[in-house]
Amino acid sequence: xxxxxxxxxxxxxxxxxxxxxxxxxxxxxxxxxxxxxxxxxxxxxxxxxxxxxxxxxxxxxxxxxxxxxxxxxxxxxxxxxxxxxxxxxxxxxxxxxxxxxxxxxxxxxxxx
Amino acid sequence: xxxxxxxxxxxxxxxxxxxxxxxxxxxxxxxxxxxxxxxxxxxxxxxxxxxxxxxxxxxxxxxxxxxxxxxxxxxxxxxxxxxxxxxxxxxxxxxxxxxxxxxxxxxxxxxx
Numbered sequence: 001x002x003x004x005x006x007x008x009x010x011x012x013x014x015x016x017x018x019x020x021x022x023x024x025x026x027x028x029x030x031x032x033x034x035x036x037x038x039x040x041x042x043x044x045x046x047x048x049x050x051x052x053x054x055x056x057x058x059x060x061x062x063x064x065x066x067x068x069x070x071x072x073x074x075x076x077x078x079x080x081x082x083x084x085x086x087x088x089x090x091x092x093x094x095x096x097x098x099x100x101x102x103x104x105x106x107x108x109x110x111x112x
Numbered sequence: 113x114x115x116x117x118x119x120x121x122x123x124x125x126x127x128x129x130x131x132x133x134x135x136x137x138x139x140x141x142x143x144x145x146x147x148x149x150x151x152x153x154x155x156x157x158x159x160x161x162x163x164x165x166x167x168x169x170x171x172x173x174x175x176x177x178x179x180x181x182x183x184x185x186x187x188x189x190x191x192x193x194x195x196x197x198x199x200x201x202x203x204x205x206x207x208x209x210x211x212x213x214x215x216x217x218x219x220x221x222x223x224x
Contacts (some may be wrong), residue, residue, distance in 0.1 A: 033211065041151075041201055043214040056211055088155060097207040098145045098164075103157035 002025050006091050006104035013081055014112055020077045023091030028080055029102070031055070032074040032081045034066060037088040037106070076087060081111045115139070116206050118215035122162045126223045132179070133218045135204030141165075145207050148152045148178070148189045149214070152200040160202075196222050209224065 004025045013019050033056075034046040048056040049068040051082035053055060063079045078085060088108050115138040122184045125131035137146065148160045163171045163180050170178050189197055199222045204215040 030153075031210075035121075040217075041217045043203065045211050050212060067208045090157065092157075097210055097212060099156075100147050100149075100159045100162055100205075101212060102159075108155075 002105075004091055004093055004102050004104040006089075006097075006107050008107060009105060010108050010110075012110045012112065015081055015083060017081050018077070018079045019081060019109070020075055020110075021089055021091075023074045023076070023104055025072055025091075025093040025102070027093055027102060028095075029093035031093060031097070032068065032071070033092045033094075033101065034074065034076050035090040035092065036045060037090060040086070043090070047076075049076075078109075083111050085109060086111045114216040115208060116204050116213050118204055118218050120218045121216070122219045122221070124221040124223055125191075127194055127196060129194055130190060130192045131194055131220065133191075133202050133204075133220065135187045135189070135215060137185050137187060137204070137206050139206070139208075141183070146178075146180070146187045147205040147207075147212070148176070148187075148200075149203040149205055150195075150200045151203065151217075157203075161189065191220075194222050196224065198222055 006023050008018045031050045033048045046060050047066045051071045052068045066075045088106045090106045091104040094101045117136045143166045146163045150158045150160045161173050177190045179188045201217045203217045
């Protein structure tokens with residue numbers, strides 16, 4: 001069983017579309033995260049949720065909206081996609097941050 | 113502000129040789145944790161090694177070990193007997209304020 005699973009793995013879409021990326025973890029962790037990895041491989045946090053409650057909301061355009069229906073799921077919805085949104089988006093989870101994250105396999109989003 | 117610095121964007125090592133990847137960090141805490149993550153071409157993020165600052169002993173995981181210099185705030189990763197499968201991006205990382213901050217990464221090439 002995959003510990004942190006993201007779908008889809010690849011997403012190609014046109015500018016202006018709305019898309020969602022889903023993430024699920026079966027580790028029983030309380031906290032889930034979304035990171036963006038840009039073309040230079042830099043990893044930057046976007047959001048974190050602890051047991052369905054938004055904890056971290058970094059400076060991200062409000063076209064990005066996370067949703068956590070329960071502590072095992074954290075989805076990312078993106079409205080009005082732009083070329084600059086092209087990146088790899090990683091979901092991760094942890095019980096305590098000092099133990100490190102378990103990452104999903106990433107979603108490569110390409111906006112054309 | 114960036115608190116984790118990797119000064120080597122790329123490195124190469126001959127197969128079976130030893131290579132050291134550098135990392136410096138910044139913190140005002142007395143006890144903290146540090147990580148090295150590996151991202152192979154598959155893009156999966158894998159936790160390689162974890163160090164607790166309180167422990168004097170350098171962490172080791174098989175061929176991977178760290179040189180932790182607390183006073184210098186240095187946390188380098190040594191890979192012994194390099195193998196082709198070690199080719200990847202390596203990220204130094206530090207938990208900070210309920211999230212993990214990543215360095216910009218070092219791309220490691222293994223020369224056959």
